[in-house]
Amino acid sequence: MNNMRKHDSDRLFAGTLFLFAVLLILLGLIMVSVMISGSWKSITAFDFSFLSGQIWNPLRHSYGALPFLYGTFVSSLIGLILSTVVGVGTAILLTQFGHIKYVKIATILLDALAAIPSVVYGLWGLFVLVPWLRNTGEPLLKTELGAIPFFNGQIWGVGLLAAGLILGIMMLPTIITVSRKLLDNVPQDLQDGAIALGATRTEKVRMVVLPYSRVGILGAVLLSFGRALGEAIAVTLVIGNSPTISTSLFEPGDSLASVLANQFLEASTHLYLSSLYEIGLVLLIVAVLFHTASKLLIWRVSGRARIL
Template sequence: MAILEIVRIRRGKFRRPGWFAFLARCFGLLIAGLMVLIIWEVGRAAWLSIHTFGFSFFTSSRWDPVHDVFGALPFIYGTLASSLLALIIAVPLSLGIAIFLSEMAPPWLKDPVSFIVEILAAIPSVVYGLWGIFVLAPWLRDGVEDWLGNALGFLPFFQGPRSGIGLLTAGIILAIMILPTITAISREVLVAVPQSQREAMLALGGTRWETIVRVVLPYGRVGIFGAVMLGLGRAVGETMAVTMVIGNQPKISLSLFSPAYTMPSVIVNEFSEAVTQLHLSALMEIGLILFAITLLLNIVALLLVRRIGTVPVQGGRM
């Protein structure tokens, strides 16, 4: 950068920065302004509901458009339950792939495997939903849910009628959708672990797996945590695929077979049918809560991942 800096300093004495630099800066600030504007507008639209229901919006599970009484608890529960289920499935798999790609795979295999994971991120949400309704749900209903119900039916998670539409299906779809995010970033994190760390452990007589578990993963744990947070943020905000397979019933049930309802789903389903101002405002408040959760997750994750290096630019769902 040296010469550029010198040129810049020398010229700075004689002339101001050009209009082009100024324009570029304005557009940069425009993006920042856009973020603020989104928060402001959604918050303003939600104000009526916030004012009317206060904190009970979070604790009440009564969602009753006819009487204009709204509580978001079932939607918050559905969102958290389906997202956590997705994490439980996706995190081990993503870490496995990331470890495979960074520590084990021969060079010729790395690109094709990364490519497949990237393509998963490119498939539109609504196509996942279509596949979920017509392929995954019937398959889960006729095979997996019966098997789980018979083998583990004594647990509250695997009881009740098996329809193939519900938390389990939503969790699996979400897991597939967030897998690319967690895999790509964990891989970057693992690749960034200095080679000397591995060599030290191997020289001490550790096996490859011991090196990974005791050296590589602990070294990258902050970044991996950030990757998982980004994945969670994606799962929480995911809309179409979940709406199509989760059953859309505002119930709070421990059973994974039971239908549920998430925050994005209720917005999609009721937004255009909201008759009263309060109903629309309640949906906006759900949007605001969702926004707050994803904002928090993203900010924490970006700060954690930033420490490792730059976040890889992903076309698909980044």
């Protein structure tokens, strides 16, 4: 640089830009402070019994959030398992087995999958998926796998399984997109090493491709899990909205985000409203934790390059 003194207009410009950054941080702080101040009454009233309480009955002033935590994690976990198997499988298919022509078409279709709004998935879930589960899917699971407690219970259609399936579908695009980028980044010479030893495509994937990208894929899975935990609309439409804890995945449940969607505007007492804010706070903390963990994992493998 030939002149050390920064130009005045440059300094003004940099200052202006800094304001935008401050504004963003401010938005974040408002978010956090609203949740904390809103839930203060509930935090002081219940301590940790709020999280461990199993009964949620505002009419009787009983506020236990455990059923929502349970429903949130179980439904997201079902989604996670399904979308990991299907999504990583699809990513392997597209990067290791695919013909370029088909891959291009599939990419457009997968973009479309990501673009469908959650409320439309919820609508489809409620009127297409749930009736199918009630009439075909769940009875089949019950006869085949009824020995496992998860698949043994009264059949409703709506419930944890329906919510898990919808979440799985909604998690797919992220998992596929990130996994594809990670799989494409596996160095070709490592793959050639496996092929030159006589490995089939499958064996190459197992020996080199997956071991090389597994940490990043774990990051992608955590990221989409974090997002699934907070999905309100689609889940509300299919989970059944009943604050119970049941082993059977066929039973209705409720989640943190969907109890907010259903009850936030109905809260009739200060304590009721405050305990809903506390549910929001819990959701915020969980989302931040998963977001941070997944970012760290993906950074670790991609050398801070932005894959997401």
